[in-house]
Amino acid sequence: MQSPDLSQNYFELFGINPVFDIDCSRLHAEQQRLQATYHPDRYVNASEHDKRVSVQVASWVNQAYETLQDPVKRSRYLLEINGADIPDDSTTTSDSVFLMEQIDLREQVESCRHGEDGLQQSHKIETRLAHRADELAREFVAHFKAGEFDKAIVSSRKMQFIQRIQQQLSELQFELEEL
Amino acid sequence: MALLQISEPGEATVPHAHRHSAGIDLGTTNSLVATVRSGEAICLPDEDGRSLLPSVVNFGNAQTLVGYEAQALQTSDPLNSIASIKRLMGRARQDVIQLGDVVPYEFVTSEGSNVPRIRTRSGDLSAVEISAEILKTLTHRATQSLGGDLDGVVITVPAYFDDAQRQATRDAATLAGLNLFRLLNEPTAAAVAYGLDRDADGLIAVYDLGGGTFDISILRLNKGVFEVLATGGDSSLGGDDMDHALGEWIVRQGGFADIDTKLARHILLAARQAKEELTTTESTGILIEYQQQQWSGTIDRHQFNELIQPLVQKTLTACRRALRDAGISKNDIGQVVMVGGSTRVPLVQSMTGEFFEREPMCELDPDKVVALGAAIQADILAGNKPDSDMLLLDVLPLSLGIETMGGLSEKIISRNTAIPVARGQDFTTFKDGQTAMSIHVVQGERELVSDCRSLARFDLCGFPPMTAGAARIRVTYQVDADGLMSVSAEETTSGVSADIVVKPSYGLTDTEIESMLRDSMEHAREDIELRMLKEQQVEAKRVVEAINTALAQDGEVLLSNSEIARIHKHRDQLETAIETGSAAELKQLIKALEDASEIYVARRMNASVQVALTGKQIDEVDV
Numbered sequence: 001m002q003s004p005d006l007s008q009n010y011f012e013l014f015g016i017n018p019v020f021d022i023d024c025s026r027l028h029a030e031q032q033r034l035q036a037t038y039h040p041d042r043y044v045n046a047s048e049h050d051k052r053v054s055v056q057v058a059s060w061v062n063q064a065y066e067t068l069q070d071p072v073k074r075s076r077y078l079l080e081i082n083g084a085d086i087p088d089d090s091t092t093t094s095d096s097v098f099l100m101e102q103i104d105l106r107e108q109v110e111s112c113r114h115g116e117d118g119l120q121q122s123h124k125i126e127t128r129l130a131h132r133a134d135e136l137a138r139e140f141v142a143h144f145k146a147g148e149f150d151k152a153i154v155s156s157r158k159m160q161f162i163q164r165i166q167q168q169l170s171e172l173q174f175e176l177e178e179l
Numbered sequence: 180m181a182l183l184q185i186s187e188p189g190e191a192t193v194p195h196a197h198r199h200s201a202g203i204d205l206g207t208t209n210s211l212v213a214t215v216r217s218g219e220a221i222c223l224p225d226e227d228g229r230s231l232l233p234s235v236v237n238f239g240n241a242q243t244l245v246g247y248e249a250q251a252l253q254t255s256d257p258l259n260s261i262a263s264i265k266r267l268m269g270r271a272r273q274d275v276i277q278l279g280d281v282v283p284y285e286f287v288t289s290e291g292s293n294v295p296r297i298r299t300r301s302g303d304l305s306a307v308e309i310s311a312e313i314l315k316t317l318t319h320r321a322t323q324s325l326g327g328d329l330d331g332v333v334i335t336v337p338a339y340f341d342d343a344q345r346q347a348t349r350d351a352a353t354l355a356g357l358n359l360f361r362l363l364n365e366p367t368a369a370a371v372a373y374g375l376d377r378d379a380d381g382l383i384a385v386y387d388l389g390g391g392t393f394d395i396s397i398l399r400l401n402k403g404v405f406e407v408l409a410t411g412g413d414s415s416l417g418g419d420d421m422d423h424a425l426g427e428w429i430v431r432q433g434g435f436a437d438i439d440t441k442l443a444r445h446i447l448l449a450a451r452q453a454k455e456e457l458t459t460t461e462s463t464g465i466l467i468e469y470q471q472q473q474w475s476g477t478i479d480r481h482q483f484n485e486l487i488q489p490l491v492q493k494t495l496t497a498c499r500r501a502l503r504d505a506g507i508s509k510n511d512i513g514q515v516v517m518v519g520g521s522t523r524v525p526l527v528q529s530m531t532g533e534f535f536e537r538e539p540m541c542e543l544d545p546d547k548v549v550a551l552g553a554a555i556q557a558d559i560l561a562g563n564k565p566d567s568d569m570l571l572l573d574v575l576p577l578s579l580g581i582e583t584m585g586g587l588s589e590k591i592i593s594r595n596t597a598i599p600v601a602r603g604q605d606f607t608t609f610k611d612g613q614t615a616m617s618i619h620v621v622q623g624e625r626e627l628v629s630d631c632r633s634l635a636r637f638d639l640c641g642f643p644p645m646t647a648g649a650a651r652i653r654v655t656y657q658v659d660a661d662g663l664m665s666v667s668a669e670e671t672t673s674g675v676s677a678d679i680v681v682k683p684s685y686g687l688t689d690t691e692i693e694s695m696l697r698d699s700m701e702h703a704r705e706d707i708e709l710r711m712l713k714e715q716q717v718e719a720k721r722v723v724e725a726i727n728t729a730l731a732q733d734g735e736v737l738l739s740n741s742e743i744a745r746i747h748k749h750r751d752q753l754e755t756a757i758e759t760g761s762a763a764e765l766k767q768l769i770k771a772l773e774d775a776s777e778i779y780v781a782r783r784m785n786a787s788v789q790v791a792l793t794g795k796q797i798d799e800v801d802v
Binding site: 028032035036039040041044045055056058059060062063065066170173174177 | 331360361401402404406499500503560561562568570571572596597598599600601602657658659660
């Protein structure tokens with residue numbers, strides 16, 4: 001089998017511009033086109049070597065897709081390929097305003113669990129979080145375009161935090177629906 | 180043989196390259212085999228026209244029976260009639276203990292093996308070996324029907340099956356001597372069977388309630404590509420549980436005491452029968468007659484619905500979770516496909532319809548739909564349909580993690596990640612000169628390792644000794660398209676790969692599989708057949724040789740010309756068959772030659788007796 005150039009970055013692999021605002025449907029279409037070529041099911045009757053390569057390439061394509069389709073991972077990856085030095089997750093934020101916001105959001109989510117109209121309340125928070133995620137994404141793009149990688153990293157981390165809260169809220173909504 | 184080729188000009192060439200393939204639904208209650216013939220998927224029936232093969236194996240004194248015959252022996256020989264073995268695939272002893280009050284078998288665990296075995300007349304057998312018996316029966320059916328060996332098969336598994344359960348299924352295929360193209364998730368197979376790949380793009384929910392497992396899968400279809408967005412379910416929830424719920428009701432109603440294995444079996448069979456009756460009738464009678472105990476009663480559908488309502492509710496909870504995992508709402512679902520015999524139960528259909536707010540699809544036989552889909556996929560994978568652009572993309576059903584300090588599981592690859600997938604993780608050594616490390620891989624969503632399913636311990640060794648913290652060990656976890664995981668490791672500064680010793684927590688080790696292969700019944704049978712052929716060939720040569728020698732000696736003296744011609748005819752037939760005939764054919768031809776020579780042998784005996792007698796005293800003749 002003809003393996004693709006594994007030294008390409010993920011954007012090159014999918015043939016899309018290395019920017020934050022990407023066309024997700026195009027990304028998805030490209031992902032399927034690549035899988036249609038490299039998926040192990042296409043190599044069931046091939047040599048052991050080709051079978052192995054196909055598993056590796058298909059894995060790589062999946063990894064690339066997963067990275068680009070998730071806004072937080074995409075933002076980090078963009079910084080990475082542009083040579084930014086991203087500190088690991090354990091570094092705590094010194095942005096006290098954002099710290100307060102984090103505590104506030106967490107409390108709001110937790111309060112849904114006990115409130116009378118928890119589910120309804122959770123939907124309001126959901127909208128607010130989606131709004132905030134958009135805001136942070138715009139902030140990231142601005143910093144990234146200006147080459148202010150340090151600030152872009154902070155935005156990316158804030159996006160990550162919002163995403164986590166969104167997941168927690170989603171779990172909570174599931175529990176509330178079950179009651 | 181050009182003269183035998185009859186084809187119209189312009190007609191497609193004979194498909195020389197056509198490869199035999201089959202799809203196998205290895206089910207908890209029933210198993211099926213299907214194939215694509217003339218472009219259409221069909222289930223292959225047995226000699227009596229029955230497509231279903233009850234997943235029951237009986238280990239008798241003389242032979243191993245699979246299917247209806249084994250099922251018939253369930254009551255009289257419960258300890259050697261193994262049913263619902265799928266529930267034990269890839270399971271450990273503690274899981275088996277949980278099933279203790281459900282199954283009557285005697286379990287044993289042997290030294291040095293984590294695999295629980297069932298004590299039978301044919302020895303202590305693992306779930307893999309018992310499943311292989313079912314696969315062999317289905318394979319036999321397929322090869323008979325297709326007139327040749329199978330080039331490969333697709334076997335379906337519940338989407339919810341974890342690594343150990345998938346591995347066990349793969350092992351069973353190996354043991355049955357099958358070339359496994361792929362393990363396919365049952366719900367995906369069902370969607371393929373409905374030909375939804377040719378439908379408009381959209382989202383599909385596949386609701387699969389079988390005998391022992393429940394699966395819900397959310398699929399996205401986009402230009403012939405099926406993508407599993409999320410799967411969920413319960414690997415021990417199904418129609419059997421309905422039987423048990425009804426069985427318990429019967430026990431309460433009938434006031435049965437001292438329930439032994441056989442009575443329990445009676446009650447369960449009666450419960451299953453009543454359940455099946457209630458799919459078409461509003462009420463049905465139940466009669467239990469066992470030794471001194473007798474009870475008869477009736478149950479109506481309303482009562483039955485009350486008994487099983489909590490079970491159906493459990494399936495809908497799993498549906499909600501799967502929708503959430505897929506990040507979609509009920510309204511986004513375009514089609515709901517019903518799979519599995521238990522979806523015949525009216526309450527299941529109505530509650531599912533209400534939940535998804537649309538009429539579920541149940542036109543195809545829910546028992547056959549998975550096998551049919553598997554056959555279509557097998558046909559494509561065999562290369563018989565080069566134009567097909569159908570592609571099935573799957574996700575990992577349960578998160579993979581490794582054990583970290585304090586018995587916590589650190590997720591390496593999370594649930595519903597598209598597979599195949601690989602993840603790397605870097606470790607370093609914490610002691611000077613350390614050359615080995617151990618990684619414990621678990622599968623499951625819970626945080627504590629003890630709440631997850633232990634898959635394997637990987638001992639990585641052979642790193643170059645370095646000072647603590649200097650080595651950089653990159654461990655790669657690779658999950659293949661079947662959802663099976665492997666681990667490799669390399670010290671990146673020196674490029675030295677680690678030697679890996681895998682200690683599976685539940686599955687069979689490679690050595691165990693190998694020895695089973697050696698001992699496997701199929702191989703033994705092949706050996707016996709080969710030996711029988713060899714024996715008959717030797718015998719045939721001996722007989723021909725003997726006849727030729729005799730004829731040369733005194734044929735013309737003792738036989739008429741027509742008698743000689745008759746013997747020649749049979750001798751020539753046998754001689755030409757020696758290289759090509761089967762053992763049975765040779766045996767028959769030897770017999771024919773012996774029969775034809777009977778008169779000759781008799782005359783020779785008489786003659787030789789006379790010769791012998793003339794030279795000897797009467798008292799020297801052995802009597």
